[in-house]
Amino acid sequence: MTEAVATQTAPAPQNGAQHGLQAHSDGGWDSKIPVQTRSERPKSADVADFPEVTGREAVWKFTPVAKLDDLLNGELDGSRLPVAVTEATGIGSEWIARDDARIGRAGLPEDRAAAAAWTAFGEAHLVTVSGDERVTAVVTRDALGSNPRAAHTVIEAAPHAHGLVILENSGDARITENVEIVVGDGAKLTVVSVQQWDDAAVHLASHYATVGRDASLTHIVVSLGGGIVRLNPAIHLDHEGANGEALGAYFADAGQHLEHQVYMDHDAPHTRSRVTYKGALQGEGAHTVWIGDVLIRNSATGTDSYEQNRNLVLTEGTRADSIPNLEIETGDIEGAGHASATGRFDDEHLFYLQSRGISEEEARKLVVRGFLLEVIQQIGDAETEERLQAAVEAELSESVVAK
Known part of the structure; x- marks a missing residue:
């Protein structure tokens, strides 16, 4: 008895194409290749160009996206924000x-939250800095309310200007926004964004420079609330x-999510960058995220770059995600490197302080204070630095570190 064998012949390639180089029958095979480098991310000012966020995307996988639906998919109030700017x-x-x-000169959105803000805003707030003498502007936003909002800010320093612009954020808010920073030739500009929001506030922001x-x-970014x-x-x-x-200091309490994704793009010869972000965490469910991307393009010969992130874990039940990334497309550079560390107190530091007659409680507070103030003290405005130092002190006074 002869056994029948079923066979199936593969269809011949259409148009003489080589077998194996055709698109799959489900279609869209070429569009499913993941983005390989930061520079390849799609950019658009139209929210319709970005798919809905699922939380599985690389740029969203650490973020509690389920709590952001109104800012990602809902209608946003794009009217003028209530802001106050110091006169100088x-x-x-x-x-x-x-x-x-x-x-639109500094950059375009790379994610749906930023594109939603760009699509919805009606007018942009423009802050300009001019003159050779150093000037300071404080932009205060403390009455935004709990309705979902969109905003757009442009900060521009004229050629050879020297200035400091401080964005003060406090009170209640549910906001997604874009901030553009344009620094003219020979100018020196410091931009500080301070987050001291109420406990229920939600703030999504993309800064482009x-x-x-x-x-x-x-x-400089200081996120405390x-x-x-x-x-x-x-x-x-x-x-x-x-x-x-790019400097950052953050202190996450129980249930708080503080996230910073930093991108340093070298695209010209003899450029220099330094990235330093430092954070502390305490309390059940405190979560911080730091992702640092540095790209040195083929055009950026002579680049000098270094990035680092340090996290100090104060209690159990916290989580710190820290991911440094470095892409180099040319070998003709001065130097490049990155570092990341997350851990508890250094026992040697504590032992040294206690050997000088300082109590363990006070020694722990001194370590945390010095850890964060290294960044805060570089703001360059005494009043703001003192206020933020006091805020850190308040955090520490409530911490189990101090008990």
């Missing part, structure tokens, strides 16, 4: 239309001799 010679403040040519020839930008804070600065060193520093 060399500081300008005005509202400009969304089609103004001064909008372009730094001119031989110009310098210092970008808010239920969810996700602030992602992207600094583009796209002119020769540009310098960028």
Whole structure:
């Protein structure tokens, strides 16, 4: 008896194409290749160009996206924010239309939250810095309310200007926003974003910066309050001799989510960057996320770059995610490196302090205080530094570290 064998012949390739190089029958095979580098991420100011967020995406996998539906998919109030700006010679403040040519120079959204804000805002708040003498502007936002909002801010330093702009955020809020920073040739600008929101506040922000020839930008983030804070600065060193520093300090309490994704893009010769973010965590469910991306493009010969993140864990039940990434497309650089560390107190530091007659409780507080104030003291405004130091002290006074 002969056994029948069923056989199946593969269909011949269409149009003479080589077998194995055809698209799969389910379609869209070429569009499913994941993004390999930071520079390949799609950019658009239209929220419709971004799919709905599931939480499985690389840029969202650490974020509690289930709590952000209204900011990602809902209708946003894009009207003017209630803001107050200190008056000073060399500081300008005005509202400009969304089609103004001064909008869109520093960058475009790379995620749905930023695109939703860009799509919804009606006018942008423009803050300008001019003059050779150093000037300071404080932009206060403390009455945003709990309705979901969108906002857009442009900060511009004229060529050879020297200034400090402090964004003060407090009170209640549910906001997604974009902040553009344009630093003219030879200018020196420091931008500080302070988050001291109420416990229930949610703040999603994307900061974009372009730094001119031989110009310098210092970008400082201090996140101490808010239920969810996700602030992602992207600094583009796209002119020769540009310098960028990204500094951050954060203190997460129980149930608080503080996230910072930093991008330093070297795209011109002889550029320099330094990234230093330091955080402390205490309480059940405290969660911090730091992702640092540094890209040294083929055009960025002579680059000097270094990034680091340090996290100090004060209690059980916390989680700190820290991911440094470094991409180098040219071998002609001065140097590049990255570091990340998460841990508890250094026993040697505590032993040294206690051997000098300091109690264990006070020694622990001194270690945490010095750990975070290294960043805060670089703001350059005594009043703001003192207030933030007091805020850190208040955090420590309630900490189990001090008990």
